Amino acid sequence: MTDTRPAYPRFSWRDLSLTRIQDTFDERRSLLALLRFSRPRTLAALCVTVATSIAAAPLTAIFASHAVHAMTAASPEVDLLPLVWPVAGFAAAMLARQAAEVLARALKASASRRIDGVVRSRVRRIALRPDRIAHLEDPEFHDVAVRAGDQGFTWRVRSPGAAAVGQLEITARTMSAVAMAAVLATRFPVLAVVLLALSVLIRSITRRQWMHLEAVKDAATPERRKVDFWADLAAGSEAAKEIRLFGLAGWVSERRLVAHHAWEAGHWRTRRRVLRSQKATFLLAALCAGLGLLVPGLAAWAGELSIAELSQCLVAVWGILAISVMGGESYDIDYGRTAVTALRKLEDLTGPDRHAPRENASPGGPAPLVRFEDVSFRYPGASAPVLRGLSLTIRPGERLAIVGASGEGKTTLVKLLAGLYEPTTGRITADGTDLRSLDTTAWRRGMTALFQDFVHYPLTARDNITLAAPEATPESDEKLLQLVRAGGAQPVLDRLESGLDTELWRTGTDGRDLSGGQWQKLAAIRALYAVEHGRRLVVLDEPTAHLDVKAEARFHEQVIGSVGDASIVLISHRLSTVRPADRIVLLRDGRITEEGSHDDLMRLGGEYARLFLLQASRFHEPTAGGSRTADSQADGSGADGSGAVDIEQGAVAREGGEEAR
Numbered sequence: 001m002t003d004t005r006p007a008y009p010r011f012s013w014r015d016l017s018l019t020r021i022q023d024t025f026d027e028r029r030s031l032l033a034l035l036r037f038s039r040p041r042t043l044a045a046l047c048v049t050v051a052t053s054i055a056a057a058p059l060t061a062i063f064a065s066h067a068v069h070a071m072t073a074a075s076p077e078v079d080l081l082p083l084v085w086p087v088a089g090f091a092a093a094m095l096a097r098q099a100a101e102v103l104a105r106a107l108k109a110s111a112s113r114r115i116d117g118v119v120r121s122r123v124r125r126i127a128l129r130p131d132r133i134a135h136l137e138d139p140e141f142h143d144v145a146v147r148a149g150d151q152g153f154t155w156r157v158r159s160p161g162a163a164a165v166g167q168l169e170i171t172a173r174t175m176s177a178v179a180m181a182a183v184l185a186t187r188f189p190v191l192a193v194v195l196l197a198l199s200v201l202i203r204s205i206t207r208r209q210w211m212h213l214e215a216v217k218d219a220a221t222p223e224r225r226k227v228d229f230w231a232d233l234a235a236g237s238e239a240a241k242e243i244r245l246f247g248l249a250g251w252v253s254e255r256r257l258v259a260h261h262a263w264e265a266g267h268w269r270t271r272r273r274v275l276r277s278q279k280a281t282f283l284l285a286a287l288c289a290g291l292g293l294l295v296p297g298l299a300a301w302a303g304e305l306s307i308a309e310l311s312q313c314l315v316a317v318w319g320i321l322a323i324s325v326m327g328g329e330s331y332d333i334d335y336g337r338t339a340v341t342a343l344r345k346l347e348d349l350t351g352p353d354r355h356a357p358r359e360n361a362s363p364g365g366p367a368p369l370v371r372f373e374d375v376s377f378r379y380p381g382a383s384a385p386v387l388r389g390l391s392l393t394i395r396p397g398e399r400l401a402i403v404g405a406s407g408e409g410k411t412t413l414v415k416l417l418a419g420l421y422e423p424t425t426g427r428i429t430a431d432g433t434d435l436r437s438l439d440t441t442a443w444r445r446g447m448t449a450l451f452q453d454f455v456h457y458p459l460t461a462r463d464n465i466t467l468a469a470p471e472a473t474p475e476s477d478e479k480l481l482q483l484v485r486a487g488g489a490q491p492v493l494d495r496l497e498s499g500l501d502t503e504l505w506r507t508g509t510d511g512r513d514l515s516g517g518q519w520q521k522l523a524a525i526r527a528l529y530a531v532e533h534g535r536r537l538v539v540l541d542e543p544t545a546h547l548d549v550k551a552e553a554r555f556h557e558q559v560i561g562s563v564g565d566a567s568i569v570l571i572s573h574r575l576s577t578v579r580p581a582d583r584i585v586l587l588r589d590g591r592i593t594e595e596g597s598h599d600d601l602m603r604l605g606g607e608y609a610r611l612f613l614l615q616a617s618r619f620h621e622p623t624a625g626g627s628r629t630a631d632s633q634a635d636g637s638g639a640d641g642s643g644a645v646d647i648e649q650g651a652v653a654r655e656g657g658e659e660a661r
């Protein structure tokens with residue numbers, strides 16, 4: 001296995017090249033630019049506090065010198081008044097510095113939170129921006145999105161906001177070190193330059209070493225996503241039932257721990273290596289401190305420097321050396337730098353906004369004539385195509401059913417129809433126009449879909465219905481209830497204390513949840529509501545999977561019968577659901593292999609008929625004289641009278657039968 005961890009940093013003269021310095025400078029500038037997202041008042045106050053602490057640093061040194069001078073000159077007999085102003089000045093400078101730092105802490109926290117909010121909403125906007133959804137299935141997109149918008153995963157919050165204020169802090173510290181160097185330079189110019197240069201060097205080496213550790217962590221972002229996955233699974237409600245039922249609690253915790261160890265494995269090795277290589281910087285720091293004490297000390301010893309001047313020099317030395325100490329802000333900066341780069345990369349990955357001029361598919365018009373013309377489709381990164389040269393027509397107002405075994409590509413076909421992906425080759429047209437050149441928003445306004453995994457929104461029953469047509473003006477309760485009755489969902493509403501206004505949110509204060517079948521009935525009303533508001537192409541993907549036998553039997557009359565002249569694309573494994581369709585198509589090996597009405601296909605005696613009869617045979621009751629079909633086998637009804645037979649069972653039975661042959 002190749003090691004993908006970043007190499008340990010070594011000194012290279014290229015690091016001192018003008019281009020490298022310029023790049024670093026640009027990065028830092030872009031971090032400071034993030035400060036514009038904070039509130040103007042906060043930013044102004046932050047600038048004042050920063051300026052105060054920069055100015056207070058050299059003033060402390062100067063007043064210290066004057067105070068010492070006044071103290072050494074003063075005696076009980078002489079006037080003590082000259083002592084007052086330098087001591088007061090020193091105290092004021094110290095106080096101003098302390099106050100500025102305390103105030104800055106609160107302002108930085110506020111600015112940082114605000115910047116993070118802006119960055120995170122930008123990440124969300126970028127994720128939602130593309131018309132298609134392929135980017136959301138790209139692991140690189142997820143890693144980059146985590147880096148761009150997430151909070152740091154450590155003992156302190158590390159985020160773009162923290163980086164921006166960290167950069168401000170380090171800029172202020174550098175300026176105050178330069179100011180201190182200017183004070184020292186009045187007596188020891190060479191020492192001032194040497195100390196400043198060495199302090200910056202120490203900081204830079206230490207920073208590189210620790211930042212390497214951050215780079216190692218960053219390279220392990222995919223491992224970190226695994227940790228998050230297991231942690232969410234353990235704490236979330238989605239898998240709660242299965243975890244308890246299968247007794248997986250310990251196993252899930254263990255998986256999380258294993259993932260955590262895998263994520264952290266490289267960190268500890270790197271951390272030890274960094275600590276070992278700190279010896280050189282420690283020696284360099286000791287050399288700086290020695291020089292800073294010795295040079296002015298020896299000058300004072302030789303009588304070239306008064307005690308007052310010595311104290312000024314020592315305070316200045318202390319101020320310069322402070323820049324060599326690496327604080328948490330360096331981590332913040334590095335993390336934020338990565339976040340800013342990631343944000344730019346996100347923009348590149350998702351591409352520009354699609355504002356291309358398109359022809360309009362107006363909502364509310366007649367149902368379109370849709371054609372799949374020799375369409376092939378392969379998911380990004382997948383080795384084999386799902387659809388291979390599929391041709392299919394969806395006629396206006398038609399009830400078209402698509403059947404096929406699991407994984408044959410039925411849902412994929414619908415995703416292409418909704419423009420969530422583009423065909424790899426071939427094209428899909430609506431009334432003769434390629435979907436690619438239609439305005440995606442307008443096209444989607446003309447259709448609605450009830451997906452297999454439709455979302456249970458934590459909203460009221462009313463909102464769960466009406467969000468299918470967000471542009472519509474709110475309907476009166478009476479009209480909504482009419483739809484509910486027409487779609488057969490009245491019994492669902494009857495059980496809700498506040499009817500349409502009941503919050504369907506298990507974890508909400510007064511909320512409650514619905515069963516799978518109840519949700520499905522409500523979602524069917526959502527589809528009817530969309531039709532009421534101009535959608536003329538309705539996709540129903542396994543709409544009866546959770547319904548009881550009676551509800552399933554009524555589905556056609558109640559839901560499909562209520563959509564008027566809209567076209568319906570119905571996908572189901574349950575042949576009783578698809579049987580009344582105008583046309584049934586069988587999807588196999590990426591193309592349509594059979595099509596016709598149920599009767600046509602039964603007469604054809606092909607794959608559909610074979611599947612159908614094999615499925616129906618599972619509902620025979622063995623009798624003394626052979627087997628008895630619960631309902632007529634030829635008309636394909638199931639044992640329960642609903643005809644609820646499952647194409648998957650048929651497929652399994654067929655495979656079993658073929659093997660036996």
Ligand SMILES: Nc1ncnc2c1ncn2[C@@H]1O[C@H](COP(=O)(O)OP(=O)(O)OP(=O)(O)O)[C@@H](O)[C@H]1O
Pocket residue numbers: 137379380382386404405406407408409410411412413452
């Ligand atoms: N986002 C995706 N990325 C890669 N492959 C995918 C993705 N979604 C589906 N597939 C693959 O595409 C194939 C077709 O999936 P699809 O969901 O369209 O099948 P289906 O016929 O609707 O199946 P089912 O009847 O089980 O719902 C499957 O092999 C599946 O693994």
